Amino acid sequence: MTEETCNEITLVSAEERPDLIPAFDELGAAVWPKFIGGDEIVVKYWNSLFSENLRRHQFLALGIDRHGNEQVLATSNSIPFVWGTPDDDASLPDAGWDAVLADGVHILTQGRKPNALSALAIVVSPAMRGSHLAERLIANMKADAGHHGFQALVAPVRPTRKQAYPLIPFADYMAWTTADGAPFDPWVRKHWQLGARLVKIAPRSMRVSAPLSQWTEWTGLRFPVSGPYHVEGGLAPLIADCENGIGLYEEPNIWMRHRLQNADL
Numbered sequence: 001m002t003e004e005t006c007n008e009i010t011l012v013s014a015e016e017r018p019d020l021i022p023a024f025d026e027l028g029a030a031v032w033p034k035f036i037g038g039d040e041i042v043v044k045y046w047n048s049l050f051s052e053n054l055r056r057h058q059f060l061a062l063g064i065d066r067h068g069n070e071q072v073l074a075t076s077n078s079i080p081f082v083w084g085t086p087d088d089d090a091s092l093p094d095a096g097w098d099a100v101l102a103d104g105v106h107i108l109t110q111g112r113k114p115n116a117l118s119a120l121a122i123v124v125s126p127a128m129r130g131s132h133l134a135e136r137l138i139a140n141m142k143a144d145a146g147h148h149g150f151q152a153l154v155a156p157v158r159p160t161r162k163q164a165y166p167l168i169p170f171a172d173y174m175a176w177t178t179a180d181g182a183p184f185d186p187w188v189r190k191h192w193q194l195g196a197r198l199v200k201i202a203p204r205s206m207r208v209s210a211p212l213s214q215w216t217e218w219t220g221l222r223f224p225v226s227g228p229y230h231v232e233g234g235l236a237p238l239i240a241d242c243e244n245g246i247g248l249y250e251e252p253n254i255w256m257r258h259r260l261q262n263a264d265l
């Protein structure tokens with residue numbers, strides 16, 4: 001796939017427009033909690049997504065504003081990885097997001113052939129939310145997976161509303177439904193409406209271990225005693241260990257699997 005145009009918004013890959021690679025982080029910086037950038041796997045491998053071999057799976061939605069200037073309206077990231085047993089949903093890794101990003105980069109260096117595509121992120125600029133761009137980007141990921149002959153498209157989904165319910169355990173939250181039986185979380189529901197099924201919880205999808213002083217910088221909180229703390233934007237508590245001066249945040253996500261036309265099981 002090279003390019004898709006509709007309603008004057010064009011999807012292009014970072015391979016086609018390497019000049020726009022900085023826009024991924026610019027858009028992301030405005031929406032991700034600061035501490036996400038402290039995930040060791042993000043630090044080590046995020047930039048590899050824009051290496052020669054992976055940039056074809058990173059997409060930007062481009063529009064033209066009324067002054068005729070090009071604007072980046074949304075971005076999507078995904079990575080091919082090796083899924084040993086794609087007929088066994090339960091074999092998706094507990095380390096979710098971190099696992100597929102690390103695996104996807106490692107297989108490149110080992111010269112192994114991927115058989116599945118994992119979504120990693122979709123960001124829509126605030127002004128463009130609710131305009132079906134997210135849907136287009138998900139559809140584009142499906143097309144990308146099909147185009148490259150992958151057997152599956154999966155996503156370790158970060159439920160957007162979980163942070164508003166910090167007292168509810170993740171598994172309980174994931175079991176919530178709307179009156180008509182759809183998933184309660186709007187972003188999980190969006191994937192579900194587009195044909196994805198909920199597979200399993202990835203309990204340690206993103207892992208951030210950092211000195212408490214760093215956590216204070218990220219969150220503005222102080223940690224006078226050891227124990228769990230709610231941090232803004234967090235889907236699970238930060239566990240502060242004052243004795244060792246370390247804070248550990250392990251973020252659960254939900255693995256979802258999209259239906260692919262000719263390949264999915």
Ligand SMILES: CC(C)(COP(=O)(O)OP(=O)(O)OC[C@H]1O[C@@H](n2cnc3c(N)ncnc32)[C@H](O)[C@@H]1OP(=O)(O)O)[C@@H](O)C(=O)NCCC(=O)NCCS
Pocket residue numbers: 031120121122123124125128129130131132133134135157158160161186187190
């Ligand atoms: C998640 C995101 C990509 C969805 O884009 P969008 O243009 O809002 O997509 P949609 O309009 O299809 O919204 C899907 C649903 O999520 C809801 N929603 C989106 N973002 C939300 C948020 N931060 N909090 C609560 N609800 C949200 C929308 O209201 C909609 O619900 P509805 O179908 O009941 O109306 C966009 O909100 C975003 O960029 N958020 C920040 C980054 C992020 O969290 N990405 C997802 C994890 S990778």
